Amino acid sequence: MLTGLLALSTASAFAAAAAYINIAEQPARLGLDDKSLLAQWKPSYARGFVLQGSLAVVSGLLGLGAAWQSQDWRWIGGAMLILSNWPYTLIGIMPTNKRLNAVAPDAAGAASRALIETWGRLHGVRTALGVAATLTYLWALRG
Numbered sequence: 412m413l414t415g416l417l418a419l420s421t422a423s424a425f426a427a428a429a430a431y432i433n434i435a436e437q438p439a440r441l442g443l444d445d446k447s448l449l450a451q452w453k454p455s456y457a458r459g460f461v462l463q464g465s466l467a468v469v470s471g472l473l474g475l476g477a478a479w480q481s482q483d484w485r486w487i488g489g490a491m492l493i494l495s496n497w498p499y500t501l502i503g504i505m506p507t508n509k510r511l512n513a514v515a516p517d518a519a520g521a522a523s524r525a526l527i528e529t530w531g532r533l534h535g536v537r538t539a540l541g542v543a544a545t546l547t548y549l550w551a552l553r554g
């Protein structure tokens with residue numbers, strides 16, 4: 412089923428992008444001084460938000476389409492997992508994002524570093540949701 416394969420592909424892309432951030436980008440940026448750390452985080456976050464947000468919506472809609480086509484509830488489970496990144500981000504992560512975006516570049520310091528470290532832990536949940544959605548879609552695809 413093409414719709415299911417596309418749902419799986421976009422969920423996998425989401426999970427891979429999220430994992431890359433937690434495994435490679437976040438540890439690398441934490442090696443920077445405080446001002447460079449904040450300066451790197453701001454544009455990276457803005458670009459990542461668009462990429463991951465779009466992948467979550469597309470994957471969720473495709474998962475719902477696959478559920479409708481196949482009449483298999485497992486697709487709905489995967490769709491709900493990937494789409495849950497939106498409320499989690501808006502409720503769980505956005506307060507930290509707003510605080511970080513409000514820090515002026517020359518005011519970066521230990522407090523902004525601690526916020527970015529917190530942000531990284533919060534982002535790990537997004538990675539877990541992407542992996543869970545991918546695994547659920549794989550389960551549904553197996554029939």
